[in-house]
Amino acid sequence: MSLNLTDYGLTTHFQQAAENFPDLFIARISGQQRQQYRVLTAHGEAAAEVSGKLVFQATDPTDFPAVGDWVLLDRADDQHGNAIIQQILPRTSALARQAAGNESKGQMIAANIDQIFICMSLNADFNLRRLERYLTIAWDSQAQPVVVLTKADLCDDLADKIAQVAAISIGVDIITCSSENGQGFSEIQQALSAGTTGAFIGSSGVGKSTLINRLLGQDKLATKAIRADDAKGRHTTTHRELFLLPDGGLVIDTPGMRELQIYTGDLDRTFTDIATLATQCKFNDCQHQSEPGCAVQAALASGELAPERWASYQKLQHEMAYDGLNSRQLENEKLNRMFGSRGAVKDLRKRVKKRH
Ligand SMILES: Nc1nc2c(ncn2[C@@H]2O[C@H](COP(=O)(O)OP(=O)(O)OP(=O)(O)O)[C@@H](O)[C@H]2O)c(=O)[nH]1
Numbered sequence: 059m060s061l062n063l064t065d066y067g068l069t070t071h072f073q074q075a076a077e078n079f080p081d082l083f084i085a086r087i088s089g090q091q092r093q094q095y096r097v098l099t100a101h102g103e104a105a106a107e108v109s110g111k112l113v114f115q116a117t118d119p120t121d122f123p124a125v126g127d128w129v130l131l132d133r134a135d136d137q138h139g140n141a142i143i144q145q146i147l148p149r150t151s152a153l154a155r156q157a158a159g160n161e162s163k164g165q166m167i168a169a170n171i172d173q174i175f176i177c178m179s180l181n182a183d184f185n186l187r188r189l190e191r192y193l194t195i196a197w198d199s200q201a202q203p204v205v206v207l208t209k210a211d212l213c214d215d216l217a218d219k220i221a222q223v224a225a226i227s228i229g230v231d232i233i234t235c236s237s238e239n240g241q242g243f244s245e246i247q248q249a250l251s252a253g254t255t256g257a258f259i260g261s262s263g264v265g266k267s268t269l270i271n272r273l274l275g276q277d278k279l280a281t282k283a284i285r286a287d288d289a290k291g292r293h294t295t296t297h298r299e300l301f302l303l304p305d306g307g308l309v310i311d312t313p314g315m316r317e318l319q320i321y322t323g324d325l326d327r328t329f330t331d332i333a334t335l336a337t338q339c340k341f342n343d344c345q346h347q348s349e350p351g352c353a354v355q356a357a358l359a360s361g362e363l364a365p366e367r368w369a370s371y372q373k374l375q376h377e378m379a380y381d382g383l384n385s386r387q388l389e390n391e392k393l394n395r396m397f398g399s400r401g402a403v404k405d406l407r408k409r410v411k412k413r414h
């Protein structure tokens with residue numbers, strides 16, 4: 059079997075990065091179970107594991123490959139044993155979460171995602187503060203967020219709900235959909251164009267699996283109703299976590315995505331209104347508490363800034379702590395490390411810490 063990796067999202071960006079290593083073979087991670095990886099190569103799907111050198115050099119869980127990563131293998135297939143992953147190519151985006159039991163280390167959920175579809179249902183799950191939280195995670199990953207409002211069939215004040223969402227989703231497209239009547243599906247398909255990779259995040263039960271199955275044209279993912287039957291052993295789980303859609307887009311769906319908590323975030327992108335206000339404060343280092351000439355406090359007093367939104371901002375700011383580094387900085391840090399500049403990394407950390 060042979061695969062055209064362009065179908066699986068290979069771009070000239072990654073191709074060029076791989077050309078620096080003419081003896082190695084490019085592949086994309088399509089599944090992971092602990093240390094065991096599935097990869098897509100030009101020759102088809104193969105089993106792979108990371109090299110000892112990669113393990114030895116790793117200083118952080120995010121140094122390990124994740125689903126969606128483009129990697130370099132020592133061989134083109136696994137006919138003579140697992141392919142060995144020698145290198146991870148620099149990521150264009152990274153979705154990470156806090157590693158279990160570790161406050162300062164990140165764990166990769168998925169890499170090289172182009173669009174993050176933030177799903178929120180128009181009935182029980184509707185919560186603007188939660189949306190701000192997901193937007194913050196999405197912006198930070200470097201992927202483009204898209205808001206997907208699900209279960210439109212269960213909503214009778216659609217225009218009002220959309221207006222509320224639009225007010226806080228600055229720079230983001232909003233798609234309204236329903237799996238009951240197919241509304242909004244073509245818009246999602248358009249946003250997930252051929253060769254680009256999407257991920258669906260959002261609370262449990264908002265309809266992510268239902269949506270992905272619809273896009274796939276078949277029931278590959280167990281929805282809540284089906285999972286209840288799982289105890290009877292009717293459905294075997296696949297290790298595949300990267301799916302090719304009939305229309306050419308790709309979807310990454312990993313278990314970690316379903317337990318996404320805030321870990322790093324880009325607050326300035328989610329709260330551009332507050333970021334703009336802050337530039338108008340009298341003091342550069344204004345903490346927006348009781349300083350004279352604080353534009354944020356003034357906006358709160360005049361009603362221009364909603365107190366719930368300000369509280370949400372402060373809460374998220376408080377939760378985010380990774381030596382103050384966001385995902386982009388973490389990736390840069392990784393590049394430095396690849397070029398052996400440990401000193402540079404330490405300096406970066408120190409600089410960022412000072413700033414906060
Ligand atoms: N009325 C209505 N129900 C829906 C729609 N989409 C999904 N559902 C139902 O909502 C329930 C949850 O859907 P899932 O697709 O399993 O939700 P999920 O987001 O994948 O949930 P997790 O896997 O727990 O993260 C199921 O019973 C679906 O049938 C919709 O557009 N309209």
Ligand SMILES: [Zn+2]
Pocket residue numbers: 336339340344345346347349351352353354355
């Ligand atoms: Zn201020």
